[in-house]
Amino acid sequence: MVNYRRDRTKGGTYFFTLSLKNRDTDLLTRHIKLLGRSFRRAKKTNPFVTKAIVVLPEHLHAIWELPQNDDDYSTRWRQIKTYFLQEVLHWGEPLLRNQRNEYNLWQRRFWEHRIRNETDFFHHVNYIHYNPVKHQLVQNVSHWPYSSFHAYVNKGIIAKNWSDHSEQGCYGESD
Template sequence: MSRYRRAQGSTFFFTVVLADRSTTLLVDHVDRLRRIYQTVQQRRPFETVAICVLPDHLHAIWSLPDHDVDFSSRWNLIKGGFSRGMEAGSPSMSKLKKREKGIWQRRYWEHAIRDEEDLERHVDYIHFNPVKHGLVTRVRDWSLSSFHRYVEQGTLPVDWGGDMRDISGQFGE
């Protein structure tokens, strides 16, 4: 069993999704996303416990400073900063009224991490997600993941998750 370090403060799991699920915008513009993400992180500190950027969505676990649970404004700054200056399709009237470009889904999924077991499950979910979506057959082959930091720190072995080519059968959710 892996030993994950419990983050301090309030810890949350997030799924943030693009409005157009058929696009690869996040990986196509990952440098832009990284730059905005780091800028927001410097202005409104939080620790990224785990993250994985996929073509049309991302998963992250954040640990916020004690007595600070304002993840909403941080995501607003990230999403707005990423969208600013980018071309989008034709947004709906309701999106225009709210000054939205239509790049992101309005809402996102958040879950408060309850304990060590919950944290471990969500970190594993994040790291295995590129395999789940058929983007790679091994976790280590997806570069846009904190998995590689976990390997460098000795928390996870490089072959964690195995190789899906070695496993037969169909697995649903």
């Protein structure tokens, strides 16, 4: 069994990737309001600040900033995954169970990377915002509705045409 080593920097800023087991579904975007409700519910008991996010049909990327003296992002993701599962079951989404009698919704693990500095932060923000184009869901970042890109545009941080002349694959993929 692999021994996962997670970075546990209290008050850290982290980039995450979470995926559904079924990579051919649109469950996350089809139930975007339920996912949002799951995030808000988890935040009530274990606060965090979402710095950037994109939700694609079967996976999501996010950057969170944790409170000082707190490094427990795993509990937050477990809550979000559990709350979302409960919500979609409540609304009648047919889900199969595995041999452990668990629902086959989320992949068991998630990917995490601690943001090291401002350059690393913006590199990952750009990766998040460009992801719908990378996956050929839209031709322009501004056309994807489930992204913090629109908040960045509204705050004047990024221009609406930011990705018009970008080379595909140049965001977030190098260390």
